Amino acid sequence: MQTDRNRILVESIRRLLRRGATTHLGKIVNKTHAADLSVVFRSLSLSQQRRLFDMIKDIEQKGVLFSELDKDTFLDLIEGMKVEDLVEILERMPTDDVADLLGRLPEEKAQTILDKMKKDDSAEVEHLLRYEDDTAGGIMVPDFIALSEHVTAREAIESLQKEHLDVEMPFYLYVVDEYGKLVGVSSLRQLVVVPPETPLKDFMTTDVFSVQTDMDQEEVAKIVARYDILAVPVVDDAHRLVGIVTVDDVIDIFRREATEDILKMAGVGDEFVETKSVLKSSRIRLPWLFASCMGGIIAFFIIGKFESSLSRIAYLAAFIPVIMGMGGNIGTQSSTIVVRGLATGRLNVRDIWSVVFKELSIGLILGLVYGLLIGSVAHFRYSMYALGLSVALAVVCSMSVAALVGSLVPMGFARINIDPAVATGPLVTTAIDIISVFSYFMIATTLLGI
């Protein structure tokens, strides 16, 4: 439904662009939510994007569009725009989004823009730029409502009517002491419910979840999700309130991290490349296949060593695919469970040995089941007991080693703080391929005495 609507929008905008129906186009563009326009932009050429962008009248809408665009699309679009126009748009945007966008630009250009911005705004942005991108500090908004604990509900409401009009998420009111330290939280809801003269300290919650500026964004997201809150306050080393992370950013973090994990595991980088050109996509995907290529070449040299056995019993080769396939598939199962389990908190990196042992047991059980099945087929086809047994044993060996490697590698990487998703995919698959082929030929040549 949602996608259908966008599809219709894209098609009508394209048609109107071809026809040059500027008036009609202008009407549609200015009626459409910037989030939907960003989807349309993905399907347009750069010159079409520029024409459409110039038609947007509302400067705030231009800002929302900026923050919704892919990095490359954004950079292409602003190439050649006047700095003054850019600054005008950025000044109407939330500070955290501005910091994100400027972080994408070459340092020199970012500095030129900062110099032209209003002092207050640029100071806030520069402050945010100091934090690492993927930490609480890097994703927080510095706009929040902080009041003293002696303020009454009535005074708090009055202050909302005069100040804080640009606060993005005005549902929580944070209470700070004279040093700016976070001491409590209250909600807009509570303000209107209590008698007007009650001071905040009488009805605020003192048990506030807060995070430090350097906490990893995924951890921050997990806290917001776990406690079902709409925003979490961010504090500095001295527990002074410096910003908040809002739930809409948390959703983006989860979606982006899930996409990153999925793509990394498949060996296609960590960004969605489908919108890039064929050549660009090929370049990104090329190196990830190299592990698999090297693995294949190693397997080829291993099999080469068994050439004389192969020339005596040629049908040995017929079982290579099934043994590799079974190992590869159970290895993918194990590593996927581990990577996703670690990401969602279902598995803990400290439980490494119990998880690996469990996977090994599962690999052994499933290996016995499929080893028996595939070994029987081999025996039935060639009526050779030793061949059937070799194949069965090779399947058991390949599947249990695969489950072991598939769980141990990502667990081990997570333990030494390397992203387990990167380590999985191609690396694990390749290792399993080599081990499977080698153990198969060792078992078969030994049992068949060739």
Add this chain to the structure above:
Amino acid sequence: MQTDRNRILVESIRRLLRRGATTHLGKIVNKTHAADLSVVFRSLSLSQQRRLFDMIKDIEQKGVLFSELDKDTFLDLIEGMKVEDLVEILERMPTDDVADLLGRLPEEKAQTILDKMKKDDSAEVEHLLRYEDDTAGGIMVPDFIALSEHVTAREAIESLQKEHLDVEMPFYLYVVDEYGKLVGVSSLRQLVVVPPETPLKDFMTTDVFSVQTDMDQEEVAKIVARYDILAVPVVDDAHRLVGIVTVDDVIDIFRREATEDILKMAGVGDEFVETKSVLKSSRIRLPWLFASCMGGIIAFFIIGKFESSLSRIAYLAAFIPVIMGMGGNIGTQSSTIVVRGLATGRLNVRDIWSVVFKELSIGLILGLVYGLLIGSVAHFRYSMYALGLSVALAVVCSMSVAALVGSLVPMGFARINIDPAVATGPLVTTAIDIISVFSYFMIATTLLGI
């Protein structure tokens, strides 16, 4: 950090349980957030879970814990609990969570519980149970604030002080006409900012995003994420407001859907099985490996057909792993990009041909690069021009077919409304294995004239 804290919590609770330090344990349990307790529960035995559960004094905390537990843990825990105690807890929980929990129980037991609940509550729950689990109706909460457009800001605030005290997300005030149809929305923030005597119709937003009760939950989640809203109103066929879907549920949907997609693609069902026993996990993973097993057996019969060629040139077998591996890996890349692209809305199912064509081009380019590389290694090793060429061609063929199949299959399934994630993983891998092996032997036997 977060996981460390939980780890410490789990360890101290286990230690105290062993020591039987009931008083101390009771203090910890009643100080810990139910969301954290649910993590602890995962690592405890059933009898330990029961002991801990009985120590919780706050009935609402028991309710939060219920909704955080895994399905199996929940069912085990309430086995043998008195219906009266259960009802007491359920009555303090949000209606949508109650409906979720009752949906997990056998119908008879659910009915017994509904009969014992307060009339109002059970009517609301029964109403929710009528909607499909994974639709807007199934995940909405029926508690929201709906006011007439003639109500003034002051009256609205007064009504908040008297009624609607149990509303979960009191940040949006929905405005309905005399028939209960949704006509506008306002926020608590606006209420306190406008002059008190202003009627809602003068400051409400009439351009409200809303969803129908039967909309798929993923679509609902995408709308909330796209427009950065905290809740979306749900309307029935007659556009009457019947509930809202809140942002905390949206986060859960995204996380669950991402996990489901990842697990399905790896062929491990659609639920996280790691917390289940070894035998249970093995049973769930067994059937998903069957496709790969059948594919392997087919490949084995295909290679069997070329037995006479193999016995003449045994080292033909040495290239099977690298050709299968390259095809398998690029196939995984393509299908992952398609599945995740469709899930995040980056790809549209109607663009099937342009996506598949692009993937085929990438497969061809990468196939040429790696074909040249692997073909050269083959030529260098055996000094046979025809063998090098065969291997190179087989790599090109395997990689381009794999990119084609890997993108076409999930796109095609999505087109006919079958979940593309299920169709991917084992099915695509197996198809690619068979095609790779077959085309390799066809090319090699033709070019080498054997």
